[in-house]
Each structure stands twice: as C-alpha cells, then as structure tokens.
Amino acid sequence: MSKPKVLVTRRVPQECLDLLKKHFELEHYDKGTAIPRKRLLKSVKDKDGLLCLLTDRIDSELLAAGPGLKAVSTFSVGYDHIDVPACKARGVSVTNTPGVLTESTADFTWALLMAAARRVVEGDAYMRGGRYKGWDPLMLLGTDVFGQTLGIIGFGRIGQAVAKRAGGFSMRVLYYDTRRAAPEAETALNAKFVPLDELLRESDYVSVHTVLDEGTRHLLDDRAFGLMKRSACLINAARGPIVDEKALVRALKSDRIRGAGLDVYEWEPKMAPGLASCKNAVLAPHLASATLETRRKMGMMAASGLVDALICGARSPYAVDEQPA
Ligand code: GLV
Numbered sequence: 001m002s003k004p005k006v007l008v009t010r011r012v013p014q015e016c017l018d019l020l021k022k023h024f025e026l027e028h029y030d031k032g033t034a035i036p037r038k039r040l041l042k043s044v045k046d047k048d049g050l051l052c053l054l055t056d057r058i059d060s061e062l063l064a065a066g067p068g069l070k071a072v073s074t075f076s077v078g079y080d081h082i083d084v085p086a087c088k089a090r091g092v093s094v095t096n097t098p099g100v101l102t103e104s105t106a107d108f109t110w111a112l113l114m115a116a117a118r119r120v121v122e123g124d125a126y127m128r129g130g131r132y133k134g135w136d137p138l139m140l141l142g143t144d145v146f147g148q149t150l151g152i153i154g155f156g157r158i159g160q161a162v163a164k165r166a167g168g169f170s171m172r173v174l175y176y177d178t179r180r181a182a183p184e185a186e187t188a189l190n191a192k193f194v195p196l197d198e199l200l201r202e203s204d205y206v207s208v209h210t211v212l213d214e215g216t217r218h219l220l221d222d223r224a225f226g227l228m229k230r231s232a233c234l235i236n237a238a239r240g241p242i243v244d245e246k247a248l249v250r251a252l253k254s255d256r257i258r259g260a261g262l263d264v265y266e267w268e269p270k271m272a273p274g275l276a277s278c279k280n281a282v283l284a285p286h287l288a289s290a291t292l293e294t295r296r297k298m299g300m301m302a303a304s305g306l307v308d309a310l311i312c313g314a315r316s317p318y319a320v321d322e323q324p325a
Contacts, residue, residue, distance in 0.1 A: 004048035004070075004310045009035040009056050012075060016051075016299025023311050024049065041065040049306045051075060058082040063090050071309035075302040077101055077289075078239060079320055080212045088321070095305025095318040099157065100297040101289035106161035108288040109237045112261025113205055115282045116233045118142040119259075122279055143204065143231055143258065145169050151203030153196070153219070154210025154238065155181050162207055163189040174199045177210070200227040205235060212239035220244065225251035233259040237288040240265040245272035252278040263288050 006024040008017070011032055020026055027043055029035040034055040035043075044050060044066035052058060054076045063069060063086055072087060073095045087094050115121055119142045126132055126140065150166045152159045155177040163173045166189075173191040175181070176199045186193065196219075200206060206228060210216050220234065221244040228234070234257060236243050245266035251257045252275075259280040265271050268286065275281060289298065301318055308316035 005046055006049040006051060006306060006310075007040075007043050007047045008051045009040065010053050010075070012051070012302075013296050013299040015296055016075075016303045019300060019303040020051065020306065023307055044069065049073070049310050051302055051306060052081075054078055054081050056081060058087070060086050063087065063092065071095070071306050073302045073305035073309075073318075075298055078211065080239060082320075084320060093305075093309040093316065094320045095302070095309070095316045096320055097298040097301040098318060100301055101294050102157045102161050104291045104294040105158050105237060105288040106165060108263065108284075108290075109158075109162050109207055109209075109235055109261075110165055112235050112237060112263060112282055112284065113207065113233070114145060116235065116259040116261035116280075117145050117205070121282050143233070145171070145205075147171065148204035149174060149202055151175070151199040151206045152191070153177075153199065153206065153208050154216075155185075155191070155193075156209065156211075158238075159207075159209035160185060160189060160191075162209060163191050174202060178215070196224075197227055200224055201229070203232060204229065205233050207235040208238045208242055210238060210242060212241055216242050218242070218244040218247075220248070222247040222250070225256050228257050230255065231258050233257065233261065235261040237261075237263040240268050245275065248272070249274040249278065252280050255280075 003023060003025045006020060006026055008026060008028045011030050040056060041062060044062060047066055048068055049071040050069060051073050058072055058081060060083065069092050071093045072082060074082060075097065077097050079096050082094055084094050119140045123140055146169045149172040152163055152175040155175040166173050173189060174194045175191050176194060176196045180193045219242050225247060248260060249272050252260060261282040263284045263286055305316045305318045308314050
C-alpha cells in the first residue's frame with residue numbers, strides 16, 4: 001500500500017524527519033527559509049498531510065489548493081496562523097505542540113526580563129566597543145528585579161511557569177486574564193488576579209503571555225503605555241501583534257517606559273521603524289523555545305500529530321480543540 005503524502009515546509013530536527021519517513025512519503029522544503037506561498041500552494045495539491053510552521057498561513061485558499069488534506073500539524077504551540085474553523089469545516093484535523101515548550105519559553109522570558117532590567121546587551125556592546133574605562137558608580141544603571149512587582153497578562157501554562165520563577169526573586173505577582181485561575185493555582189503561585197489597568201499601573205515588569213486573537217490584538221497600545229510606570233519594562237515572548245509596535249517605539253523613545261524585552265514582532269520578521277535604534281529594547285529573533293531539547297520534543301510531537309491522524313485514524317491528544325482554553 002502506498003504511504004500517505006506529507007509536505008514538511010521547513011528544516012526540522014532529524015528525529016522528526018526520521019519518524020515522518022517511517023510512515024509517509026515526504027516532500028521536504030529544506031532551504032532554511034519560509035516556503036514561498038506559491039510553492040506551498042503548489043506542493044500541497046496532492047498531499048494528505050502538512051507539517052507547517054507559524055510562518056505558513058493555513059487558510060481557505062490553502063485548503064482549496066490541497067483538496068486531499070486530512071491533517072495539518074504545526075511545529076508550534078501557537079496556531080493563530082491557522083484558520084481552525086475552515087479546517088474543521090473540511091474535516092482537516094489540526095494539531096500543535098502544547099506543553100513541551102512551556103518551561104523553555106518561561107526561561108527565555110526571564111532572560112529577556114533580566115537583560116532589559118540590568119542592561120546586559122548595552123553592557124556587552126560597551127565592552128566590545130572598548131568604552132569601558134573602569135568601574136563607575138553611575139554607569140549603565142538598571143532597575144531592581146528582586147522584590148519588585150511582576151504583572152503577567154495571560155495566565156495559561158506559560159504565564160504560570162513565568163510566575164513560578166518569580167518566587168525565587170521574592171516578587172509580588174499580579175495577573176490578568178479573561179478567566180480567573182483556580183484558587184489553588186493562585187495560592188501556589190502567590191498570584192493576585194487584577195483588572196488589566198491596575199496591573200499596568202502597579203507593575204515594574206509587564207510580561208505578555210496571552211494568545212493572539214481579535215480580543216488581544218494591540219492590547220498594549222498608547223493608552224496602555226500611558227498607564228505603565230515610567231520605570232517599567234515590557235516583555236513580550238507571545239505574539240507581536242498583541243503590542244502596537246509603533247506605539248511601543250514612541251513609548252521607548254520618549255522614555256514613557258524604561259525598557260522592553262522582545263522576542264516577537266508585529267510584522268515579523270520585520271521590526272517597526274525606529275525599534276532597532278532603541279537602546280532600551282532587548283531584541284531577540286523569536287528564540288523562546290529554541291533549545292535543542294525543546295525543539296526535538298516539538299518535532300516529535302508535531303510528527304506524532306500526523307501519525308495519529310493519518311495512520312492511526314485516531315483523535316490526537318495534540319488536536320487543538322481537545323486542549324483546555
Ligand atoms: C512559538 O512561538 C510557538 O508558538 O511555538
């Protein structure tokens with residue numbers, strides 16, 4: 001019997017490819033860049049399954065171009081690039097990689113927070129630029145982390161993992177979400193549910209961990225930056241469009257807020273004009289889950305989603321509509 005046909009749209013860890021090769025006839029776009037849209041639409045034509053990334057838009061046009069598609073598996077936890085209702089309407093299963101990148105993403109959020117708070121990147125440039133002439137009591141002063149207030153927007157798996165680490169810094173933790181967490185989680189994490197505006201006013205660090213949808217697009221805008229403390233930093237390792245990036249550049253340039261740590265961008269991979277020259281922003285190229293261990297796990301999970309749907313004919317535990325909101 002011939003194997004189901006699967007398109008892999010990007011370079012992925014070898015273990016993931018090995019698992020896919022066991023079960024599927026593969027077409028692999030392995031050029032190290034996002035697959036061009038035209039090529040994606042062409043290659044999907046005769047495929048049963050698709051292993052895609054958050055850089056691929058999975059919409060009605062793509063589903064029409066691949067009439068035989070039965071399963072789409074994304075190598076990411078976020079699936080805002082996939083029109084899930086359109087997939088559902090055509091009976092196409094959608095799976096993602098929940099859980100396996102929670103801790104690495106929370107770790108990286110802290111890397112951004114610490115780097116922004118303590119001006120680590122500016123210090124690095126200072127050293128490399130040969131500008132360090134000896135210890136100076138007023139050189140590159142940052143802001144305290146220990147004992148400060150952390151405001152977490154979006155208190156799902158990743159938001160809670162970030163809160164857990166705040167305990168080590170004796171921080172006061174506030175959170176905002178559309179739904180309040182269970183009392184046991186609040187107690188365990190020592191986190192207080194507050195309205196968004198109160199969180200913005202009170203926090204020294206505001207960290208974004210919500211999904212991107214129409215309710216969260218530009219949640220952080222001029223108004224929000226106007227409410228934040230002038231000494232506060234914004235951290236975003238969730239999705240770029242949650243932050244109005246032009247408004248953020250205005251806030252950073254006018255010292256309306258003190259700094260930012262960003263891993264995601266509104267028009268990724270591009271940045272808003274002026275952002276690159278903001279010395280008070282720490283900028284990373286979407287690295288939050290980028291550890292060897294996590295990317296391997298994500299690859300195996302993404303491949304398993306396709307095996308569940310196309311070989312076992314079973315509902316995958318990684319199906320997006322099986323997961324708690
Ligand atoms: C990364 O941003 C992911 O959604 O996995």
